Amino acid sequence: xxxxxxxxxxxxxxxxxxxxxxxxxxxxxxxxxxxxxxxxxxxxxxxxxxxxxxxxxxxxxxxxxxxxxxxxxxxxxxxxxxxxxxxxxxxxxxxxxxxxxxxxxxxxxxxxxxxxxxxxxxxxxxxxxxxxxxxxxxxxxxxxxxxxxxxxxxxxxxxxxxxxxxxxxxxxxxxxxxxxxxxxxxxxxxxxxxxxxxxxxxxxxxxxxxxxxxxxxxxxxxxxxxxxxxxxxxxxxxxxxxxxxxxxxxxxxxxxxxxxxxxxxxxxxxxxxxxxxxxxxxxxxxxxxxxxxxxxxxxxxxxxxxxxxxxxxxxxxxxxxxxxxxxxxxxxxxxxxxxxxxxxxxxxxxxxxxxxxxxxxxxxxxxxx
Numbered sequence: 001x002x003x004x005x006x007x008x009x010x011x012x013x014x015x016x017x018x019x020x021x022x023x024x025x026x027x028x029x030x031x032x033x034x035x036x037x038x039x040x041x042x043x044x045x046x047x048x049x050x051x052x053x054x055x056x057x058x059x060x061x062x063x064x065x066x067x068x069x070x071x072x073x074x075x076x077x078x079x080x081x082x083x084x085x086x087x088x089x090x091x092x093x094x095x096x097x098x099x100x101x102x103x104x105x106x107x108x109x110x111x112x113x114x115x116x117x118x119x120x121x122x123x124x125x126x127x128x129x130x131x132x133x134x135x136x137x138x139x140x141x142x143x144x145x146x147x148x149x150x151x152x153x154x155x156x157x158x159x160x161x162x163x164x165x166x167x168x169x170x171x172x173x174x175x176x177x178x179x180x181x182x183x184x185x186x187x188x189x190x191x192x193x194x195x196x197x198x199x200x201x202x203x204x205x206x207x208x209x210x211x212x213x214x215x216x217x218x219x220x221x222x223x224x225x226x227x228x229x230x231x232x233x234x235x236x237x238x239x240x241x242x243x244x245x246x247x248x249x250x251x252x253x254x255x256x257x258x259x260x261x262x263x264x265x266x267x268x269x270x271x272x273x274x275x276x277x278x279x280x281x282x283x284x285x286x287x288x289x290x291x292x293x294x295x296x297x298x299x300x301x302x303x304x305x306x307x308x309x310x311x312x313x314x315x316x317x318x319x320x321x322x323x324x325x326x327x328x329x330x331x332x333x334x335x336x337x338x339x340x341x342x343x344x345x346x347x348x349x350x351x352x353x354x355x356x357x358x359x360x361x362x363x364x365x366x367x368x369x
Contacts, residue, residue, distance in 0.1 A: 020064055021098050024077060024113040031058060033065040033081055034098065040083035045069065046093065047079045048347045049318045051282075055082065073317045075118040075345045076352070078103045078110040103351050104176045112351075120351075121182070121358055128184030130154050137227040141219035142209070147201035148224075150232045151180050153187045155194040161235040163195045163369045165242050166228070166264070168210070168249030170199025176350035182357045192365055196232045200224070202249070210248035211273075211288035212295040217256035221263045239265035242368055244361065246270040246353050250313075254328075255295055261307035266368035268361050270314045270353045274324040276300075282320065296324070300331045308337040312364045314356040316346045338367075 020034040031045055043065040044055040049072050058065035058081075084091045095102060096111035103112040131152045136145040149170065156162045165183065173179040179197065186192040203209050209216040225241070234240035243264045245253045250272035256263060275283050275292045283289055311332055315325040325341060332339035342360045346352030 022096055022111075022113060024115055025071065027071050029069040029071055029077060029113060031065075031067040031069060031079070031081075031096075032098070033058065033096070034063060035060075035065055036063040038086055040065070041086040042084040044082045045079060046082055047077065048349065049074065049077060073345060074347060075115040076103075076347075077113045078105070078347070078349055078351075079113070080110050103349070105349060106172055106176065121178075121355065123181045123185035123358075124178045124354065126178075126181040126185055128180040129188075130180075130184060131156075131158075133231060135231055137224050139203070139219045139223045141215055141223060142203050144203060146203050146219075146224055148228065148231070149174075149199040150228070151183065151197045151199070152232075153184070153194040153196070155187075156196060159233070161233045161240070163193055163240045163242070163365070164198060164228070164232050164234050165195060165244060165365065166198045166200065166225075168200055168243070168245030168253060169202055169206075170197070171201055172350065173244075173246075173353075174199050177354035177357075179354075179357070182354075182361070186358075186362055191362060193369055195365075195369075198228055198232055207248060207286075208288065210245075210252040211286075212251060212255045212292050213288075214259065216252060217259045220252075220256050221260040225263060237265075238262055239368060242266040242268065242365055244268035244270070246272075246350075247348065248273045251292065251295075254299070257309070258295075258299065258305070261305075261309070264309060266310045266312075266364055268312050268314075268364055270356065271316065271319055271321050271348050272313065272325055272328065273321065274299075274328045276324055276327070279323045279327075280320070296328065300327055302331070302335055305332075305335040305337070308332070308335060308339075310364060310367055311337050311339040312360050313339065313341045314344055314353065314360060315341065316344050316348060316352050318346075319348050321348065 020032045022031045043058040058067040080093050082093045099111045101112050102109045134149045136147050138145050167173045183197050241264050243253045250269035274296045276296055313325055313329050315322045329339055329341040344356050
């Protein structure tokens with residue numbers, strides 16, 4: 001039953017005492033789970049803020065499982081519980097039944113606790129107006145197709161040239177980070193010009209193509225972008241194309257830019273997976289760790305770069321990626337890039353990435369366009 005929502009969630013939520021509620025306080029995060037029927041013989045906390053991530057045990061006190069977790073410098077905390085069933089039949093992963101607040105994610109929803117100061121962006125729940133076209137772009141290099149959905153502002157006709165934002169993992173950005181809601185909100189209010197957003201579905205296998213692959217960089221620049229120009233014309237001006245991605249998607253864009261700098265006029269790189277042996281020994285089991293590390297080393301050691309573009313990097317305060325994001329930002333600045341790093345009070349998740357769009361993505365697009 002691992003990975004499934006707890007079938008007991010609704011009854012427990014309805015019957016739990018008022019004091020059995022998980023909460024984020026100033027100095028501690030209190031996790032509580034009501035289990036009067038002794039359904040579980042052990043309960044652990046799953047979270048992404050610190051190691052161990054996959055099991056921090058709660059202690060049973062009467063009818064309640066409890067854990068006081070140190071308050072880290074974040075305004076949100078996503079989590080789940082894992083319960084080992086008392087009857088010996090296995091275990092189950094589930095959201096907090098006494099906490100109705102949920103956060104979407106690539107691997108399903110999680111419970112979330114928020115600090116009183118936290119406010120989601122006003123556009124997060126807006127339904128974007130505009131035209132959405134879907135297509136599959138062939139690639140000989142990748143021996144397959146890359147699916148894409150292209151959104152256009154209502155003011156943009158099909159044949160009009162318009163600025164283009166290209167998003168790696170685009171469908172997840174749209175679903176989990178409200179990317180199109182952001183674009184519609186900002187263009188409707190005149191903060192950004194009428195534009196298009198290309199939501200690129202990663203080719204399979206994603207981790208192989210997005211891990212500093214020369215083949216993927218070549219396919220992106222010589223096949224995918226030219227095909228996109230038919231669907232989303234920009235007038236052939238690279239300054240009208242900005243690219244964004246998160247995690248390995250950010251790494252892949254920086255890699256493509258360094259190999260073929262004519263592709264984009266700006267980059268928005270979130271929580272980039274810039275693995276280096278010095279900072280990221282915990283990632284050394286990743287199949288393409290060495291390839292990534294070699295590429296990142298070439299970026300960090302370069303004295304200059306002939307064709308820099310504006311770059312904004314973002315990273316969460318508690319991410320293991322933060323030191324290597326700082327190192328890459330400093331290297332780009334030294335090489336003549338207009339580069340800066342925005343540190344957000346969150347972790348490695350789509351809601352945290354969403355919360356940096358305004359003002360950081362907005363400012364980058366306005367600058368480049």
